[in-house]
Amino acid sequence: xxxxxxxxxxxxxxxxxxxxxxxxxxxxxxxxxxxxxxxxxxxxxxxxxxxxxxxxxxxxxxxxxxxxxxxxxxxxxxxxxxxxxxxxxxxxxxxxxxxxxxxxxxxxxxxxxxxxxxxxxxxxxxxxxxxxxxxxxxxxxxxxxxxxxxxxxxxxxxxxxxxxxxxxxxxxxxxxxxxxxxxxxxxxxxxxxxxxxxxxxxxxxxxxxxxxxxxxxxxxxxxxxxxxxxxxxxxxxxxxxxxxxxx
Amino acid sequence: xxxxxxxxxxxxxxxxxxxxxxxxxxxxxxxxxxxxxxxxxxxxxxxxxxxxxxxxxxxxxxxxxxxxxxxxxxxxxxxxxxxxxxxxxxxxxxxxxxxxxxxxxxxxxxxxxxxxxxxxxxxxxxxxxxxxxxxxxxxxxxxxxxxxxxxxxxxxxxxxxxxxxxxxxxxxxxxxxxxxxxxxxxxxxxxxxxxxxxxxxxxxxxxxxxxxxxxxxxxxxxxxxxxxxxxxxxxxxxxxxxxxxxxxxxxxxxxxxxxxxxxxxxxxxxxxxxxxxxxxxxxxxxxxxxxxxxxxxxxxxxxxxxxxxxxxxxxxxxxx
Numbered sequence: 001x002x003x004x005x006x007x008x009x010x011x012x013x014x015x016x017x018x019x020x021x022x023x024x025x026x027x028x029x030x031x032x033x034x035x036x037x038x039x040x041x042x043x044x045x046x047x048x049x050x051x052x053x054x055x056x057x058x059x060x061x062x063x064x065x066x067x068x069x070x071x072x073x074x075x076x077x078x079x080x081x082x083x084x085x086x087x088x089x090x091x092x093x094x095x096x097x098x099x100x101x102x103x104x105x106x107x108x109x110x111x112x113x114x115x116x117x118x119x120x121x122x123x124x125x126x127x128x129x130x131x132x133x134x135x136x137x138x139x140x141x142x143x144x145x146x147x148x149x150x151x152x153x154x155x156x157x158x159x160x161x162x163x164x165x166x167x168x169x170x171x172x173x174x175x176x177x178x179x180x181x182x183x184x185x186x187x188x189x190x191x192x193x194x195x196x197x198x199x200x201x202x203x204x205x206x207x208x209x210x211x212x213x214x215x216x217x218x219x220x221x222x223x224x225x226x227x228x229x230x231x232x233x234x235x236x237x238x239x240x241x242x243x244x245x246x247x
Numbered sequence: 248x249x250x251x252x253x254x255x256x257x258x259x260x261x262x263x264x265x266x267x268x269x270x271x272x273x274x275x276x277x278x279x280x281x282x283x284x285x286x287x288x289x290x291x292x293x294x295x296x297x298x299x300x301x302x303x304x305x306x307x308x309x310x311x312x313x314x315x316x317x318x319x320x321x322x323x324x325x326x327x328x329x330x331x332x333x334x335x336x337x338x339x340x341x342x343x344x345x346x347x348x349x350x351x352x353x354x355x356x357x358x359x360x361x362x363x364x365x366x367x368x369x370x371x372x373x374x375x376x377x378x379x380x381x382x383x384x385x386x387x388x389x390x391x392x393x394x395x396x397x398x399x400x401x402x403x404x405x406x407x408x409x410x411x412x413x414x415x416x417x418x419x420x421x422x423x424x425x426x427x428x429x430x431x432x433x434x435x436x437x438x439x440x441x442x443x444x445x446x447x448x449x450x451x452x453x454x455x456x457x458x459x460x461x462x463x464x465x466x467x468x469x470x471x472x473x474x475x476x477x478x479x480x481x482x483x484x485x486x487x488x489x490x491x492x493x494x495x496x497x498x499x500x501x502x503x504x505x506x507x508x509x510x511x512x513x514x515x516x517x518x519x520x521x522x523x524x525x526x527x528x529x530x531x532x533x534x535x536x537x538x539x540x541x542x543x544x545x546x547x548x549x550x551x552x553x554x555x556x557x558x559x560x561x562x563x564x565x566x567x
Contacts, residue, residue, distance in 0.1 A: 013495055014514050017385045037496060094361065095354070120383050120495065120518070124363050125342075129319065129351025138427045139319045141348040144489070154431065158490070158498075159344050160257060161441035164316070165431040178496050179489055210360030214376055214389040219521075225528070225538050230547025234559035236527070239543060241563060244525045246504040247447060247471060 001057045001148075003047045004110040006101055006131075007039040007076050008091070009069045010121045019216040026121075026216070035072045038116025038177055040079065045181035046146055047114055048080035058082050062104045064089055064097045070199065077194035078186035084197065089204035094122075098130035099207045105135055111170045112153070117142050117177040125175070132173035140166055144179030250276040251335035252303065253326060254285045255345050257315075259292035263408070263444055264341035264401075266301055270409040271401050272339040273302025275368055281336070285415065286329055288322055288422070289314040299413035307333075309420040317345050318426035323352035325422055330357060330396070342400035343443060350400040360392035363400035383495055383518035402522075403443055404501045442493070445474035447504045448523075450493060452478040454509020454530060454549055458486035463553045464508065470560045476500070478510045494519035509549045512537020529553065 011017075012032040020027045034040075044061070051057040061076050061084040063069055073084045087100045105113055113135075118125035125141075132139035144163060145156035153172055156165045156179075186194075228236040240246050252272035255265040269285060276283035285298055285306040295306045307329050314322075326349065330338055338353060340346035342363050354361035362377040366387070370376040374391050377399055381388045392398075442448065449468040451461060461475075468475045475491060482492035493500050495515040501522035508529045510516060517540055520526070528541040531548050538544050545552050 011382075013383075013518065017382045019386075041496070094351070095358075098351075098355070122381055122388075123379075123383060123499075124351075124361075125347045126351035126354070126361055126363050129348060130355040130361075132320070133323060133352040133355035137320075139348060139352065140428065141319065142344060157344075159433070160262070160443055162433060162435040163490070164433045167429045167431050168427060178492070208358075210354075210358070210392065210394045211362065212391050212393060214391050216381070217387045217389070219385075219387065222540065222542065225541040225544045227538075227544050227546060230545050230552055233545065233552050233555040234562075236543060236545060237556060237559035237563055240504065240525070240527065244504070244542065246525050 001054065001112070002108060002110045003050065003057060003059045004105055004108060004113045005039070005044050005047050005059060005061050005081065006113065006115045006127065007044065007061055007063045007073070008036040008116070008119045009033050009063070009065055009072045010036045010119050013037065013120060017218070023215045023217065024213070033072060035076050036116050036119045038118065040076065041183040042176035042178065042180040043114035043116055044076060044079055044081065045184050046176060048184070049181060050148060051080070060085060060108060060110070062087070062101055064091045064100045066090055073199060074194050075186065077197045078190040079184055080190070082197065084199045086199060086201050087204050088201050092209040093211045094124045094126045095130055095210045096207050098127045099134060100204050101127065101131050102134040103205050104202070105131070113171070113173045115173070115175045117175045128173050128175040135173070137171055137173050138168050139173045140168060141175045143174050143176050146174060146176065146180050248281040249333055249335045250279070250281060250283045250337045250339060251330050251333060252283060252285045252339045253341070253346065253349065254287040254298070254306070255341055255343065256287065256289065256291050259290070261291055261293065261298070262341070262343070264343045264403040266408045267403065267406050268339050268341045268401050269298060269301035269303055271368065271406040274409070275337060275339070276302070278368065278371060279337070284333060284335070286326055288325060295417055296414045299415035300410050301408070302411065302413065303415050305418050306415045307418045307420050309422045311422060313426065314422065316426070316430045317348060318428045319348040319352055321422070321424055321426050322349045323356055324424070325420065327353050327356040329420065336396055338396070338398045340398070340400045342402045346400050350398055354398040357396045357398070358394065359396035359398045360394040361398040361400070362390045362392060365399045365401045366405040369399070380522065383499065384521040385518065402501060404446070404503070440472070440474040442474045442476055442491070442498055442500055445500070445502050447471050447473035448476050448493070448500060448502045449473045449506045449508070450476035450478065450510060451481060451508050452510030453480050461487070463557065467506070467553055467557050467560070470557055470564065470566060478516055507537055508553060510537060511535045512540060
């Protein structure tokens with residue numbers, strides 16, 4: 001059993017969002033970079049749990065990024081996984097990234113490919129779907145529970161107004177979210193061990209980008225809160241009805 | 248040339264998000280001077296020709312009950328083939344659960360540029376630039392799609408449903424392939440209104456002290472016709488089910504009205520709710536960071552304020 005866990009580098013959840021170069025580039029100054037939480041907390045940890053149950057499981061991590069992504073790859077390896085692959089390219093757009101990952105996946109012949117449900121920077125929720133299509137594999141998105149029984153995966157996924165449990169034969173691509181696993185903190189043994197785990201660097205395959213970012217914008221500042229006295233909630237309801245007109 | 252809109256449905260009903268996508272796709276077709284067509288896989292209870300009211304001239308339908316459950320791979324193939332057969336140059340999806348599963352596959356299949364999380368009609372004056380949410384609602388990006396075929400996944404609750412006159416022609420589709428994904432079971436969530444479809448959401452946090460105090464949250468939601476939600480600590484303490492957790496790592500929502508009761512407003516929580524049109528915060532701590540992101544607020548004890556809010560809504564709506 002070989003599992004590929006796709007990881008991405010994102011700004012920390014509390015990072016201040018600002019832009020440079022006439023609002024065309026994200027301003028990374030002073031930003032702490034982390035493993036995209038969905039990739040780390042759910043996909044990676046679930047893969048590790050599967051390996052704990054069956055030590056023959058091999059876990060590879062893959063990311064598309066330049067050399068500055070290596071600290072987060074080492075951090076991911078400290079949590080778990082056997083080796084990592086970095087495709088040495090800037091993550092230009094979702095098609096480009098997914099196509100690079102598809103190439104990694106083809107070479108590794110994985111039984112299971114995990115992605116996070118989305119990255120917290122571009123919120124595309126699209127890498128898993130594009131990857132699955134390029135590999136002609138089934139794709140179960142927004143998983144909240146993942147179980148393996150031999151070569152069949154039983155996956156519970158979010159649907160509007162509930163949950164659905166699906167059964168699918170491997171190989172399969174699954175995007176993971178809360179519920180699949182619980183966040184783990186790397187321990188000292190893991191951190192020391194991560195230093196010597198293999199980290200392969202591959203050059204990207206020639207690939208088109210299909211989209212490009214023209215500019216970023218910050219939302220207009222809120223006008224400020226209108227406070228209503230605590231002893232007069234009826235006034236709040238009146239404002240919501242007559243001024244904000246939300247019901 | 249046409250704009251092809253995917254019509255999402257469940258339990259026999261076309262989803263509200265799909266009506267938004269239809270309205271958006273029809274407006275875009277008008278902007279481009281082409282026709283709008285819909286595609287629906289599976290069966291619904293209502294007469295599909297009435298979807299013409301939202302601006303589509305045709306609805307392509309594969310009326311097979313097996314398609315009432317999603318198989319993203321099969322759906323993507325049928326939608327991409329239909330797009331090719333009808334000469335569609337833009338495909339519109341709702342960026343909801345099913346849209347997130349299908350749109351990327353369709354885009355990859357057609358080698359079409361994808362913008363997911365769109366919040367406005369494209370700017371087609373020079374190229375094709377779509378505005379989308381990025382950084383979990385903390386910013387927007389204007390993204391240019393540089394391919395002849397374009398795929399847009401529209402965020403729910405970001406484009407109004409526009410209803411007019413019209414009747415759509417139903418074009419039957421035949422789908423012969425069998426799904427590779429087998430549905431074992433489905434479980435409905437506890438609430439009456441699905442969170443992502445809700446126009447009003449009432450949410451509770453740690454300030455409510457325990458699960459036994461959720462009665463007033465549910466009652467306020469009931470009188471407002473709202474869905475209920477909660478903060479992460481509440482879900483993690485199992486006071487409420489995980490599928491009610493809104494925030495960075497939970498569900499991201501964008502209702503017309505979000506009422507946060509006893510939630511301090513940590514940045515991770517705001518990331519999941521900051522696209523709400525109007526935010527109301529009730530918190531006894533005047534320093535709670537949530538007040539900075541709120542439109543209306545009451546500094547006060549939820550246990551005194553909320554029952555009075557319920558009474559005021561009942562009086563306004565004339566309900567018991």
